Amino acid sequence: MDMTNLINGGMSRRYFLQVTGAGVVTATALGASAFRASAAGYDKFTWISPRGTLEVLDDYPYWAAKKMGYFGDLNTAMEPGPSDGTATVKFVDVGQADMGFPSPGVFSFAIQNGMKLKSVFHMGARDTFSIAFRKGEGMKDLKGLEGKTVLLGSAAWQAIVDPMLAAQGVDIKKVKYVEAGWPTWGTALAGGQGDAALSWEGLRAEWIATGLKFDYWLGVQNSKLPANTFVVRAADLEDPDKKAFLEQYLRGWAMGLEFGHQNPRAAVEAVFEQFPAFAKNTGPELGTTSLLQQDNVFRGDMDKREGWGWHDMASWQAFFDEIHKIGQITNPVKAEDVCSNELIKGANDFDHAKVKADADDYKLSDEFAKIDMENVRAHMFDDAV
Known part of the structure; x- marks a missing residue:
């Protein structure tokens, strides 16, 4: 099946939005009946995957932060979502989830289709x-x-x-x-x-x-x-309570990222504890390799960033200019209009020394402790052409 031109202008919002007899917008055409946004806002905050699964290493900052208590008393949930590649933005747009993790390309799909979303935490500082x-x-x-x-x-x-x-x-x-x-x-x-x-x-x-x-x-x-980024409904940034919640929630992710950078093997263990079958199929050494690959993407050149999740607006503008040139979006986009760094200072306002101490003090299991980290790092790019 040739999928050329399916993305560019080939899908309208009517394809996935449905209005029920009660006038409630849902995403049931995508099999979304399992997802419900809280009527009280963020009583339960739902993050939705772009992959249709959570059994991956990609979300290690969340599981590490959850294990270490970095989210405090926030009521958070992770959902795999459908395997449809655009579900992560569709669900946030219609209120079936509160935060999505799209690639820039899928984010551009949201913009092109009129979804009022904004990127608030840029995970992928390098192209993954x-x-x-x-x-x-x-x-x-x-x-x-x-x-x-x-x-x-x-x-x-x-x-x-x-x-x-x-x-x-x-x-x-x-x-x-x-x-x-x-x-x-x-x-x-x-x-x-x-x-x-x-x-x-x-x-x-x-x-x-x-x-x-x-x-x-x-x-x-x-x-x-x-690369991929965290998006929310733009209107949520106008609500002081939701904005404060988002800042605290993203602080948990930032602490999880820092913990994983300081002790990659401990962060892998946190993921493996959640998904035993995935742990068995992947194994400690390849799991650690996977996490190190992603830490390289998520961290980027931290000397030039203002903390975890910071948007490089020049990089984003170059992306939007490129996709406008090739017709992926019909109108020019200013990066500052759809990407925001307003939560980044607060998200990174945590005790870095404590997180490092947590990582240093973590007792690894024997199978993780015996991994030769220098050897793993030395062979991370052996399959690059």
Whole structure:
């Protein structure tokens, strides 16, 4: 199935919004009946995944912060959401969730479709996305993808790949996309379908754990575009109580990020405790590799940032300019209009020395304690072309 042009102007909001007889907007067309926004606002704050699953290392800051008590008495929930790649913004828009974690491409889908969302905590300071190739078929110059087929887990991911390729000088009109399904698109590539597939940091290590070994063009080494971010309804920033809640909630994430940076193995243990089957399938060393890949993305060049979650507006503006040029959005977007750093100072206002002490004092299990961290770090990019 050729998914070209499905994203660009191919879907209206009527596709996923439904008005019930009582006049209540829901997202039931997406199977969202399990999600309900609290009538009292943030009595229960729901974060929704962009992947359709929580059994990954990507969300380690939350699980580490939860384990260490960094969220205090906030009533928080994590939901996997549907595997539809745009559900993470759709659900926030209609009030079925309170915060989503879209890629910049999916965020642009929200903007294009009139969703009044704002990015408040930029997790992905470096470009997490990569292009996977079968062993021996990797390419340093992505212009080689012209005339080729790229596999995606969701059709919505075209909005991720198009700007990444365009920024590398690729004529995206000459690239075909095939939706190979979640979570099977990597297996499809290994099985000989398509020429390449979208991947990202952290997933590289998780794929190795399942026997999928590829060569990679890495965005974290070659791209200046931003990566996934936390978005909320823009109106929530106008509500003083919700704004205060958001600041405290994001402080928990920032502390979890700091804890994971100081003691990656402890943060992996926090995730594994939540998902025993995932732990068994991944293992301590590859789990640690996955987390280190993501810490590299989330941290970025911290000397040039004003803390965890800080938006580099120049990077975001370059992204919005690129997607306007290729027609992914029809109107120009000013980064400052849709991205905000107003919560970043408060989110990073925590006792860094205490978090470091917590990380240093954490007692690792024997299987994690024996991991050679220097060896893991030395081989993090062995599969890069």
